[in-house]
Amino acid sequence: MKLKFIHFLTFIVLAAAFVSCKKTEELPALPKSSIITYKVVNLPDTVIYGAVDQLDKSITVYIPYFYNLTVIDPEISVSDGASITEKVGPFLISTTNIKYTVKGADGTSTTYTVKVVQQNPPSLTINWADDQYTETSPAMYLPIILGDFHSSNSGGVKTTITHTKTGKAITLLNPVIQPSGNLYSLNAQIPADADTGSYNVKVDFLGNTATLKKPLHIKYIQPAxxxxxxxxxxxxxxxxxxxxxxxxxxxxxxxxxxxxxxxxxxxxxxxxxxxxxxxxxxxxxxxxxxxxxxxxxxxxxxxxxxxxxxxxxx
Missing domain, CATH: 2.60.40.10 (Immunoglobulins)
Incomplete structure (x- = not known):
């Protein structure tokens, strides 16, 4: 009799477990103020989709460096009947604090933050194209710099020269990166008001920094x-x-x-x-x-x- 009672209890426990496994709970419905898709559409022959996180209320966009992208032009879809309060238009890839607020037909409001993550080259190495030619003049251009930029994204490069005596740092103007054999060449313009003297040269490109070993020399030339x-x-x-x-x-x-x-x-x-x-x-x-x-x-x-x-x- 005792053995039968134990078997009966075991049956009850198993039955309860089975019933509990069959029970499902419905996820809460998304508010009617959601961003459904986020696409970058200003690339030829391809589209980049942003990852929309409905819990974190964020949109993460991964941009590979080889697309040479400097501007993001988004295309956004939202819940039926919803609208975005901000003007949706192109913005520089370096812009921070991009937000979109969605107003839903159900009266709800949700704000999303855009995070742009650039997938950059692993490293950067640069050298003068000609170590014997490292002189230039105000308003003129740098001697050519060669580097493994892996990209001609001129908008992603910053060239800074720092005077070895005064410590004054100058950002060069109008940078241009172009393919050159198996590498890339970099050129940029010296500001007209730059002082003469010796300068250390640093290049920042898509998250990497490199410095030339041999300094740049700036001198005046005959006015014309x-x-x-x-x-x-x-x-x-x-x-x-x-x-x-x-x-x-x-x-x-x-x-x-x-x-x-x-x-x-x-x-x-x-x-x-x-x-x-x-x-x-x-x-x-x-x-x-x-x-x-x-x-x-x-x-x-x-x-x-x-x-x-x-x-x-x-």
Missing amino acids: VVMTYQEAKQGENITFLADQSVFINLKSVKVTVNNNTYDLPVVSYTPQTMILKIPDNFPVGDYFYTAAFSFEFQGWDTVNRIGMLNVHPK
């Missing part, structure tokens, strides 16, 4: 002037630009027309621009390639150029 058509009234100003150089110690400017020489007072000048005044008594006329300009820079050769000058009466 872009000769463009100039037109003004007596007493007005004309402007000249530097030609692949910078203006250093500008002293005076003269122009000769009709065998007479006139001073053009220097109103102001910067490393790349000079503003000159046409004297009130300057003879009216159209001097088409007959105006002989003379630009004098202290410590440099005088720059003599024939130009076009059209002067009207006041």
Whole structure:
């Protein structure tokens, strides 16, 4: 009798366990203010899907470096009847704090944060293309740098030069990365107001940093002037630009027309621009390639150029 009772209890326990295994619980329904899909659509022949986390309320987008992507143009789908309060448009891949708030037809509101993860090259090695040629000048370009960039994503590179004496750091302008044999070449422009001297060169690219062993040397070169058509009234100003150089110690400017020489007072000048005044008594006329300009820079050769000058009466 006791044995039968034990068997009966065992049966009851097993039956209860079986019933409990069959029981299911429904997951809570998603609010009607959800982002369903997030796609990056500005790539040729492919689409990148972002991972939408409904618990964390985040969207993670993984961008492989070889796509050379600098801008993300998203396409977003949301719950039926829902809308996004922010304007959905392209943004730079480096932009942070991108958020979207979805308003649902059921009155709910959900805010998602976008996380862009760049899948970068594993490392970076750079060298001068020619170790014997590491000099340049303000407003000019770097000597060519070669590196294993694995990509021509010029928007992902930052080149910084630091003066070895003053410690002043300068970010170079207009960087360009291009394929060069089995490697890539990097070039960038030196700002016109950069000081002369020796500089250490550092390159940051897609999460990697590399420094050149041999420094860069910046020095001034002979100033040159872009000769463009100039037109003004007596007493007005004309402007000249530097030609692949910078203006250093500008002293005076003269122009000769009709065998007479006139001073053009220097109103102001910067490393790349000079503003000159046409004297009130300057003879009216159209001097088409007959105006002989003379630009004098202290410590440099005088720059003599024939130009076009059209002067009207006041």
